[in-house]
Amino acid sequence: MKRWFLALIAANLVGIVALVFVYPGPMLAPGELIPAHASFANDCFACHAPLQGAVEARCTTCHEVADIGVRTVAGVAISQRTTMPAFHQGLADTDCMGCHTDHRLAGLTPVHSHTFDHAMLTPAAGAACASCHTAPKTSIHEGVTAQCSTCHSQKSWSAATFDHRRFFALTGPHDVACASCHTTTNDFSEFTCFGCHEHQEADLIREHREEGIRNIDDCAECHRDTNAEGGEGREGREGDEEGEGREDDD
Numbered sequence: 001m002k003r004w005f006l007a008l009i010a011a012n013l014v015g016i017v018a019l020v021f022v023y024p025g026p027m028l029a030p031g032e033l034i035p036a037h038a039s040f041a042n043d044c045f046a047c048h049a050p051l052q053g054a055v056e057a058r059c060t061t062c063h064e065v066a067d068i069g070v071r072t073v074a075g076v077a078i079s080q081r082t083t084m085p086a087f088h089q090g091l092a093d094t095d096c097m098g099c100h101t102d103h104r105l106a107g108l109t110p111v112h113s114h115t116f117d118h119a120m121l122t123p124a125a126g127a128a129c130a131s132c133h134t135a136p137k138t139s140i141h142e143g144v145t146a147q148c149s150t151c152h153s154q155k156s157w158s159a160a161t162f163d164h165r166r167f168f169a170l171t172g173p174h175d176v177a178c179a180s181c182h183t184t185t186n187d188f189s190e191f192t193c194f195g196c197h198e199h200q201e202a203d204l205i206r207e208h209r210e211e212g213i214r215n216i217d218d219c220a221e222c223h224r225d226t227n228a229e230g231g232e233g234r235e236g237r238e239g240d241e242e243g244e245g246r247e248d249d250d
Contacts, residue, residue: 068086129148168220180196
């Protein structure tokens with residue numbers, strides 16, 4: 001290949017590189033910067049590193065992770081009433097470009113749609129739902145302080161993954177507030193059937209022992225249907241065997 005041809009290629013490459021530095025906007029076509037970063041319009045390297053693109057280390061030069069959502073870059077406190085809750089402090093990794101792009105209208109640069117994913121949070125932050133979310137103003141949520149994950153998943157808030165009908169149907173007189181049965185804890189795996197009308201512990205123990213039933217710690221083991229009597233509420237329960245849960249007197 002002739003030297004003049006190689007020299008021509010080299011000259012073109014030098015010219016293109018020079019134009020990228022002199023006119024970065026038209027050459028790279030990244031689109032306009034967001035208003036808050038408009039002052040960096042002619043300073044690409046404020047955010048970009050050579051041959052690496054935008055890097056998190058340059059974002060955190062101005063935006064300290066501990067202050068995001070709490071204070072502005074000028075150190076002024078942000079009212080949480082006027083913005084979303086601060087959650088950046090609970091991110092597992094500092095991946096600013098995972099959600100953010102500073103160029104509003106991309107030209108040759110592809111437009112990416114960024115969505116928040118709970119998997120980005122540390123386990124502790126992911127479990128602290130109330131730090132970002134407020135429980136709905138419904139009767140079933142009143143007074144509940146248990147983890148939202150007890151009934152809900154992070155993939156879909158509605159519908160709740162817990163179906164009370166699988167364990168004890170809340171029909172008839174049992175359609176009551178959660179605290180009526182879950183009295184001592186927000187661990188909803190614990191409950192009591194004692195204290196309502198004829199459901200007095202001493203009376204129930206006596207009545208069940210007359211029928212040969214000694215263990216009544218788990219009422220729903222036998223009474224799954226509020227309209228059924230005795231062991232009828234156990235019908236259809238997978239894995240149950242006739243007589244399970246009963247201990248006959250000798």
